[in-house]
Amino acid sequence: MAPRTPLSRLRAAVERVETRSEPSAAGPPLALGWDGPDAAIGGGLRRGAVHEWLTGDPDPSGGHWWGPPLGVLIHAAGRALREDAAGRRAVWVGRRVWPHPRAVRAAALLERSVFVAPRGDAERLWAIDLALRCAGVAVVVADGSGLGMGESRRLQLAAGAGGGVCLLARPWWERREVSAAWTRWRVAPAPSDWTDPRWTVELLRCKGVRPAPEDARRWAVRREHETGDVRVAADAPDRPGEAAGPATGWAARRRA
Amino acid sequence: MGQDRQRQVVLACCESAREAGVTPGLPVAEAGGLLPSGARVEAYTPESDAEALRAIAVWSRRFSPVVAPDPPDGVLLDATGCGPVHGGEEQLVGAVVEGFARHGLTARAAIAPTFGCAWALARFGDAEAAVVPEGGARNAIAPLPTRALRIDADVDAALAEVGIERVEHLLNLPRSTLPPRFGPDVLLRLDLALGHAIETIEPVRPSAPPEAERVFDGPTTRWDALELTVRGLLAEVCDALRARESGARRIEVELDRSDLDPTGFALSMSQPCRDARHLWSLARPQLERAHLGFGVEGVRARASRLGRLPHEQRERWREGAAVADAATERAVAELTDTLTNRLGPGGALVFEPRESHVPERAGRLRPVGIGGPAAQIDACPRHDRPTLLIDPPEPVRVMALTPDGPVMSVNWRGEDRRIVACIGPERIGPEWWAGDRSGRDYFKAQDERGQWLWVRRDTADGRWSVHGVWA
Numbered sequence: 001m002a003p004r005t006p007l008s009r010l011r012a013a014v015e016r017v018e019t020r021s022e023p024s025a026a027g028p029p030l031a032l033g034w035d036g037p038d039a040a041i042g043g044g045l046r047r048g049a050v051h052e053w054l055t056g057d058p059d060p061s062g063g064h065w066w067g068p069p070l071g072v073l074i075h076a077a078g079r080a081l082r083e084d085a086a087g088r089r090a091v092w093v094g095r096r097v098w099p100h101p102r103a104v105r106a107a108a109l110l111e112r113s114v115f116v117a118p119r120g121d122a123e124r125l126w127a128i129d130l131a132l133r134c135a136g137v138a139v140v141v142a143d144g145s146g147l148g149m150g151e152s153r154r155l156q157l158a159a160g161a162g163g164g165v166c167l168l169a170r171p172w173w174e175r176r177e178v179s180a181a182w183t184r185w186r187v188a189p190a191p192s193d194w195t196d197p198r199w200t201v202e203l204l205r206c207k208g209v210r211p212a213p214e215d216a217r218r219w220a221v222r223r224e225h226e227t228g229d230v231r232v233a234a235d236a237p238d239r240p241g242e243a244a245g246p247a248t249g250w251a252a253r254r255r256a
Numbered sequence: 257m258g259q260d261r262q263r264q265v266v267l268a269c270c271e272s273a274r275e276a277g278v279t280p281g282l283p284v285a286e287a288g289g290l291l292p293s294g295a296r297v298e299a300y301t302p303e304s305d306a307e308a309l310r311a312i313a314v315w316s317r318r319f320s321p322v323v324a325p326d327p328p329d330g331v332l333l334d335a336t337g338c339g340p341v342h343g344g345e346e347q348l349v350g351a352v353v354e355g356f357a358r359h360g361l362t363a364r365a366a367i368a369p370t371f372g373c374a375w376a377l378a379r380f381g382d383a384e385a386a387v388v389p390e391g392g393a394r395n396a397i398a399p400l401p402t403r404a405l406r407i408d409a410d411v412d413a414a415l416a417e418v419g420i421e422r423v424e425h426l427l428n429l430p431r432s433t434l435p436p437r438f439g440p441d442v443l444l445r446l447d448l449a450l451g452h453a454i455e456t457i458e459p460v461r462p463s464a465p466p467e468a469e470r471v472f473d474g475p476t477t478r479w480d481a482l483e484l485t486v487r488g489l490l491a492e493v494c495d496a497l498r499a500r501e502s503g504a505r506r507i508e509v510e511l512d513r514s515d516l517d518p519t520g521f522a523l524s525m526s527q528p529c530r531d532a533r534h535l536w537s538l539a540r541p542q543l544e545r546a547h548l549g550f551g552v553e554g555v556r557a558r559a560s561r562l563g564r565l566p567h568e569q570r571e572r573w574r575e576g577a578a579v580a581d582a583a584t585e586r587a588v589a590e591l592t593d594t595l596t597n598r599l600g601p602g603g604a605l606v607f608e609p610r611e612s613h614v615p616e617r618a619g620r621l622r623p624v625g626i627g628g629p630a631a632q633i634d635a636c637p638r639h640d641r642p643t644l645l646i647d648p649p650e651p652v653r654v655m656a657l658t659p660d661g662p663v664m665s666v667n668w669r670g671e672d673r674r675i676v677a678c679i680g681p682e683r684i685g686p687e688w689w690a691g692d693r694s695g696r697d698y699f700k701a702q703d704e705r706g707q708w709l710w711v712r713r714d715t716a717d718g719r720w721s722v723h724g725v726w727a
Contacts, residue, residue, distance in 0.1 A: 055727070067644050067725050067727035068644070068727060069727055070643035070644050070727045071643050071726065071727060074643060085580065086580040086581060086583070086584045087580075087581050087584050087585075088584050088588075089584075089588050091591075099643050099644065100615065100618070100641055100642060100643060100644060100645035100724065101607055101609070101618055101619045102615065102618045102619075102639070102641040103641045103642060103643040105638075110607050110609075111607075113606070113607060114588070114591075114592060114604055114605070114606060114624065115604070115605040115606070115607070115621055116595055116599070116603060116604055116605075117599065117602055117603060117605065118599060118603075119599065123598070123599060126598075127595060127599070127603075130591065130594060130595065131591060134587050134588070134590070134591040135583070135584070135587040136583070136584040136585070136586070136587030136588035136591065137587075137588070137591065188706075189705055189706035189707040189708075190706045191676065191702065191704065191705060191706035192706065193677075195677075195679060195700070197706075197708045197726035198706060199706075223726070225640045226638070
């Protein structure tokens with residue numbers, strides 16, 4: 001909406017200075033369909049920006065294995081394509097982030113996906129950059145392990161030029177690595193008595209948003225088997241005998 | 257309509273005009289009286305007729321690879337060996353007639369052992385489409401008028417004067433008497449029709465693929481000169497493609513090096529393309545890698561595979577959504593081309609579903625642009641499947657209640673995981689036609705941290721492995 005009076009223009013300018021953010025030129029943010037997280041980052045994932053998703057064990061001693069949070073990534077990519085009228089594509093860079101096709105419930109997502117197999121770190125970075133700059137790509141899901149600040153900055157610029165959403169999966173032990181990503185999340189499995197997979201999603205950082213206290217930036221989410229969507233599990237009863245609250249998974253680990 | 261002895265006469269007319277009483281040779285003024293108003297009378301232009309005949313010959317290449325226009329009104333096809341493709345020679349000749357009819361043209365066709373015989377039957381035979389078997393040429397042309405032998409009109413008139421009206425009359429005369437009485441042409445034409453003399457035709461060739469070439473004054477290794485040249489050549493090829501409303505699927509660039517064999521590279525596109533900028537972005541990395549030797553003396557670019565690509569202006573007439581779709585498709589095609597040209601054919605893949613219950617065979621990733629369009633993907637069975645498939649499955653040590661029963665704990669990647677919830681087993685039978693020897697039992701097991709694992713047990717040997725994770 002264009003500000004009409006000088007006062008409202010000034011107000012918008014002050015707001016931009018306060019939040020240190022220009023509204024994205026690439027369109028409205030990509031809502032994840034999760035009320036709490038969406039509200040915390042200004043309506044959803046910003047388009048034309050990089051979003052990092054960290055998973056795995058706190059220490060790399062566990063065999064250095066980490067799996068990208070594919071449940072959440074499939075959900076976000078599916079939402080990005082669902083509301084896209086021009087039929088743009090989703091590009092999955094790196095074998096590690098290729099989902100099992102039978103787990104992708106949205107047929108449209110599978111039909112409009114391109115899977116890229118780079119042979120090394122340099123090619124992976126090049127492929128992510130190229131896909132982000134392409135006008136026919138709505139979302140790039142990529143293996144973001146081993147990226148430094150320079151590479152991260154390059155991807156952020158490429159995303160800004162192309163207007164797509166970039167979802168990078170990174171291992172948790174790289175959390176100390178500086179990055180130019182717009183938002184940073186942590187996804188950890190959460191135990192429950194239910195048969196659907198559940199995770200705790202934590203917002204570690206969002207540009208232009210003041211950090212919330214720890215309890216207010218953690219949410220429990222669950223994957224619906226039928227649709228493949230991931231939803232906030234507000235009504236989820238927790239494991240009996242454990243402390244209530246979305247941080248059950250964390251509490252359990254600390255005790256163990 | 258054409259000139260004949262200072263009169264304008266009808267040269268050819270259509271079927272409905274013939275029904276109204278118009279015949280070739282009639283003065284145009286008389287014909288005008290017979291025809292309803294609004295009938296079209298056009299001047300005879302041999303050049304445009306020849307051009308149209310050539311177009312028909314090129315079109316007819318779908319029936320046979322060797323086709324020649326036969327002015328003024330015929331097309332000769334070498335149908336040797338083409339019959340089986342269409343299911344027989346009768347079917348082939350029918351397909352030819354039908355194909356012309358679809359374009360509003362009336363055609364008569366004949367297949368015969370010789371061009372002369374087929375020519376005669378197509379024009380003077382009884383049937384619209386005729387097939388003469390091998391060795392049947394003599395019988396087939398015998399009842400036809402002598403004009404069917406492609407002889408001049410005055411020779412034909414001379415034959416008629418002595419009462420020779422049909423080919424069989426000629427066949428009954430001694431061969432040696434024909435040339436002195438009627439000239440050498442009659443015997444030659446007769447031999448051509450019977451196959452005693454060999455007739456050759458000049459087949460039409462489809463226009464050569466667009467090609468551009470530059471030769472340098474002397475060998476050069478200068479990058480800027482090469483860049484300028486290759487870009488110029490690609491632009492030239494694109495211009496040629498635009499004129500034909502087609503795009504290149506593959507372009508070959510060849511560098512002539514002094515004192516060395518020529519080198520070169522190829523650009524392959526998943527969709528027809530004639531955008532010089534995109535082609536250059538594909539060619540540049542390959543040109544950078546090319547070994548120039550002592551210098552390049554000449555550069556050649558050739559579009560070796562083409563595809564249809566309508567003119568840009570057509571897109572202006574499309575609907576808004578279709579324009580956006582087309583722009584997206586083009587952008588995606590450029591992306592996948594660039595990826596494939598750098599990463600190889602396996603660099604950019606799309607999903608192709610398969611009907612299989614075995615998880616690792618649930619689909620196949622195939623290179624973009626190879627094979628048909630994307631298949632329908634909604635027919636997948638809706639079982640609960642892990643988001644990440646670990647392929648090949650990783651062997652694990654498992655503690656279970658019974659040898660084939662619920663999982664109690666899993667040691668995966670050196671870490672003991674106590675299982676707090678276990679669903680299963682889900683049995684997937686072996687696909688013996690694909691070479692499976694063992695079925696599997698799958699358990700969906702949750703460890704105490706909340707991570708769900710897909711634990712697999714081979715029914716044949718009882719070995720356990722982790723095959724997937726709900727990550």
